[in-house]
């Protein structure tokens with residue numbers, strides 16, 4: 177089968193011929209419907225050799241959905257053809273965090289350093305993907321895996337951030353989403369769906385602001401020098417109660433700190449690699465600064481319920497496996513509306 181693999185650090189990934197994996201006991205082979213291109217992949221491709229202990233080559237794609245193809249020995253509860261989304265952070269399954277479904281906070285596996293599908297182990301940018309345990313599957317039922325793949329990360333990551341700030345997002349408050357890309361366009365919808373907060377979105381790109389309005393943002397503000405002032409004005413001078421920075425550059429972190437409200441929170445979701453000098457006065461009093469990481473299995477199931485009800489829907493652009501490089505090039509250039517999904521089955 178064809179697989180889009182990282183072969184050398186800091187070199188373009190390659191489409192290569194690899195054997196179709198065979199599921200061992202407890203494992204499941206998935207026929208991949210959709211595998212999304214994510215900014216994290218770009219960060220990984222750009223790593224210098226030796227920074228992380230991943231062995232090359234491996235197939236990219238950590239945001240995956242598809243259909244059950246072959247069940248390994250001992251797996252029950254699934255049938256070939258079932259539409260599934262793959263939960264991405266693969267913990268040990270035995271520690272307290274994993275047993276509560278919070279595998280992204282596994283006490284044994286230092287995620288990022290421990291290989292998972294798409295990061296060190298083969299991910300979903302291939303015709304088939306091996307999932308090491310059936311517990312990483314969640315049922316999509318009638319949802320199409322090509323549309324649902326972004327739910328595994330582009331929706332789950334902001335959903336986890338929103339859930340952890342939900343106590344702050346009361347009626348009359350404002351939530352600010354900086355960057356209306358793959359994660360940001362889901363954040364706008366999720367805020368609408370699960371909090372009473374009013375939503376303002378910021379982006380450099382007018383078409384992304386238009387998308388934000390279509391998806392339910394109450395207000396949009398073009399990025400630039402006057403953005404902070406405009407957010408202050410919209411919020412009656414108080415600022416945004418929670419800022420979801422889906423970019424994470426020096427500029428957006430500064431903006432987040434400038435417009436956050438006393439007692440609020442800044443959640444840094446984007447991986448642009450910016451920094452925010454921290455010290456007295458860097459943030460409003462009582463304002464927290466957090467870098468959330470992915471989400472729990474139960475949160476993924478809640479996201480799936482929201483998608484099934486029609487409350488959230490990923491805006492996607494589809495690419496063939498042969499055109500995966502183009503998906504990443506467009507992502508790097510900021511030239512995508514919503515999420516790029518590679519669809520190996522067409």
Ligand SMILES: [Zn+2]
Nearest residue numbers: 214215216329
């Ligand atoms: Zn990702």
Ligand SMILES: [Zn+2]
Nearest residue numbers: 268271274282
């Ligand atoms: Zn664990």
